[in-house]
Amino acid sequence: DAGVTQSPTHLIKTRGQQVTLRCSPKSGHDTVSWYQQALGQGPQFIFQYYEEEERQRGNFPDRFSGHQFPNYSSELNVNALLLGDSALYLCASSLDGTRTDTQYFGPGTRLTVL
Amino acid sequence: GDSVTQMEGPVTLSEEAFLTINCTYTATGYPSLFWYVQYPGEGLQLLLKATKADDKGSNKGFEATYRKETTSFHLEKGSVQVSDSAVYFCANQAGTALIFGKGTTLSVSS
Numbered sequence: 001d002a003g004v005t006q007s008p009t010h011l012i013k014t015r016g017q018q019v020t021l022r023c024s025p026k027s028g029h030d031t032v033s034w035y036q037q038a039l040g041q042g043p044q045f046i047f048q049y050y051e052e053e054e055r056q057r058g059n060f061p062d063r064f065s066g067h068q069f070p071n072y073s074s075e076l077n078v079n080a081l082l083l084g085d086s087a088l089y090l091c092a093s094s095l096d097g098t099r100t101d102t103q104y105f106g107p108g109t110r111l112t113v114l
Numbered sequence: 115g116d117s118v119t120q121m122e123g124p125v126t127l128s129e130e131a132f133l134t135i136n137c138t139y140t141a142t143g144y145p146s147l148f149w150y151v152q153y154p155g156e157g158l159q160l161l162l163k164a165t166k167a168d169d170k171g172s173n174k175g176f177e178a179t180y181r182k183e184t185t186s187f188h189l190e191k192g193s194v195q196v197s198d199s200a201v202y203f204c205a206n207q208a209g210t211a212l213i214f215g216k217g218t219t220l221s222v223s224s
Contacts, residue, residue: 004157033211042118042203042214043158056210090157097210100146100165105158 002027004093004106012112013081021076021109025093031055032074033103034066037088049074050097078111086113116141120204120215127194127222135189135218137178137204145208147171147180147187152201152217161189161202194222 005024013019025032031050035043045058049068068074072093078085088110092103121136139145146165150158162171167182176191187204199222204215 031210035212040217042205042216043212045211045213048210058211092158092212099144099207099209101207102148102160102163103207103212104160105150107157 004091004104006089006091006106006109008109009107010110010112012114014114015081015083017081018077018079019081019111021078021089021091021111022073023076023091023093023106024073025091026104029093029095029104030072031094031097031101032068032072033092033094033097034074034076035090035092036060037090037108039087043090046076048097055097081113083113086111116145116206116208116213118204118206118213118215120202120218123201123217123219125218125220127220129196129222129224130193131222133189133191133194133198133220135202135204135220137187137189137215138185139187139204139206139213140185141206141208141213143208145206147178148205148207148212149176149178149187149189150203150205150214152203154200158203194220196222196224198222 033048034046037043047057088108091106094101149161162173164171164180205212
């Protein structure tokens with residue numbers, strides 16, 4: 001059973017560019033969440049998608065947007081990249097995103113903004 | 115708002131030593147509590163969880179008990195191994211989002 005997969009593994013962009021990161025959830029999961037992990041910090045919640053709709057959003061600007069497809073896979077888009085967007089971006093999937101549900105994480109995409 | 119505070123690291127131990135990593139939380143409502151582990155260059159792996167007060171989560175020799183009265187979820191292991199060297203994150207989930215602490219780096223030497 002494949003776990004959560006993310007692509008690409010690493011990405012280098014320059015300031016002002018746009019980037020798209022991709023995530024496939026664990027089999028049987030229909031909820032996808034995205035987190036940003038800066039170096040030496042804990043992950044911070046960006047947003048969660050359920051049934052192709054954004055269900056909850058963290059404290060991130062509108063430059064961060066997402067999408068969920070009918071097969072439950074998801075994309076994270078970041079526009080007008082800033083140096084501070086350099087981080088590990090983690091995708092997590094879960095059954096229903098409720099309080100007791102467990103989120104399973106992918107290996108992450110390391111984004112470097114120059 | 116919801117938050118998690120965990121002890122600052124790094125924690126350096128010898129093999130077979132006892133481990134405690136402290137974690138306290140603030141949350142509206144009744145959160146579920148988690149410990150995740152991150153090995154170098156990897157994503158997060160669930161270590162254990164507890165969903166209500168007095169529940170004990172356990173896995174691979176690690177244990178943590180959900181203490182509502184002290185709003186704590188301290189991680190313990192009786193005898194650490196070199197392979198336990200990693201970063202440990204405490205997290206709470208009162209709604210749909212996980213709120214993480216800053217992480218505690220554990221280094222175990224033989």
